[in-house]
Amino acid sequence: MVKAGGSSVGESTRPRSGALQSVRGWALVRSALGKTGTLSNANYGMLLSIPGLILLLAWVLLPLFIVIGLSFYRYDNVSPVRFIGLLNYQEVFSNPDFPKILLRTFEFSFGSTALSLFTSVVVAACLNRIGSGSAVFRSLVVMPWAVPLILSGFLWAWMFHPSFGPISDLLLRSGLRDTALNIYEDPISSMVGVIIADAWRRIPFLAIITLAAFQAIDQELYDAARVDGADSIDTFMYITLPLGSRPILIGTLITLMFTFRSIDVIYSMTPGGGYAKSTYVMGAYLFDNLYEFLNFGAAAAISVILILLTFVIGSLFIYYTLKRQ
């Protein structure tokens, strides 16, 4: 009887206090979201960004820690997983091809970025002067942005084909070359080929940024400079470039980071690294360890090295982005 009563009391009070608590919690959320606004603005901001922060933690920081952790383990899908300290890094660094792989990575990323930057500046300078029809040209120039990189690699691979592709054929017909152009039989031209295919897809982004930077420059500056006797070369060198330099710099750093880590074009255009591994870059080395050799430990170590190298470029990007704010 007493027991039953006791339990009935417990049953009757516990849900009530639980309900009360949840009501209070609900009131807190309501006051945060509703008009009553008992939360300070700062706390409101914190509450509002909690879901996003969880996403950041779970989706970005957790995998980041996993890959850093894995790089200290032997994980080759053959022998049991075991902590081995820095041996994975030692294996990667002692690979006799590693310096070449690193060099090619820089060649590819700087080459593609330089080509994109040059083309973007030229396009933007021209579009800036064209009044009518510039929208049509602009659309044409930014269209490749909608093409997947992997497809860009396939298309250019065929366009560069020595016998069935149009580029070699056009060079032969125009008399610029006597023999068919085979970029796949020469290390330097292989690299140039993948750089062109990659830059083709990178130009739209940088061109938009550059054009925006140029168009934001006050027209009166040009008029004033003209009055003072400056010609087009002067105004371009001393007004257009310096005043447009910041957005262009940020855009260039973003492009550099992207090209540094992107291997889509290389993978579809020169599978396996191409002639004499001439297009075999860090990303390809990483993906081979991950996909072909199934050496996850080494892949993790290369991943960490790639993260650190990209961060060198990335820190410049972060610095210049935050500097202005």
Next chain:
Amino acid sequence: MRLRPFLLKIIDHRVTPYVIVGVIALFMAAPFLWMTLSAFKTLQETFMSPPTYFPKDFTLETMAFTWFQAPIPTYLKNSLIVCLTATLIIVVASIFTAYALSQYPYRGSNIILGLFLFTRTIPPLAMLLPYYLIMRKLGLLNTRLSVILYLIYLSYPLVVWLLKGFFDAFPRDLIDAAIVDGCSRTGTIFRVVLPITAGSVGAISVVAFLWAWNEFFAPYLFIHYDELKPITVGLYYFVGDEVTYWNRMCAAGIYAVVPSLAFFLIAQRYIIKGLTEGALKY
């Protein structure tokens, strides 16, 4: 100094910018032209040397074959499901975070902002391995969900950062006026901020969609069933051991580009405006 007047004469000529932009536009358009023309060639014609430019035996068979015989519609369907879902999740999640970071800064919100910026410097390639292991652990390999989860990682930091730029530029007076008029802080987001920035938010969504559409390595690694592959991985259907079916590859390429190009062209005005505003903030 005789070179300079000569150069100036060329540079200042009315036609020069048109010629230069024309040449570059041709370079940018060339792969599109080659792809479109080749999609109407027969397989024999794609292996002719010297190559033909306009299809000699114009045929619709290649386009029909890739659509009806090859699993292109399936690939496209997978790409659309995966990319649209990921984009929706990313944009909805990003709006609130970006808005909070922009309008209601709190202790440490700058550090979080820096963290988002840092995240953009992490190479997605380096995250393939942890994501592969996580998906294997969760039993999600060979599901569309695995790719969706990876795509969220891929563009979430970028979208937050771009959106924050828009919200920074949003006139503070409008928000204050709405709150004075009795609108709640959350109500202000839905009734004032989002309706006005809808174009920009849409543009950012398209950018996130294009990133997702472009992604190749994650689905390549996670998915091995043909019926679940997205179109980027599906292109390998036409790469054989002996021969690459270039005409079919080009036809498939057209099908792969049409949806992303359509989205892009519709939103182009907003994307350029959005990136422009973002760029000038730097």
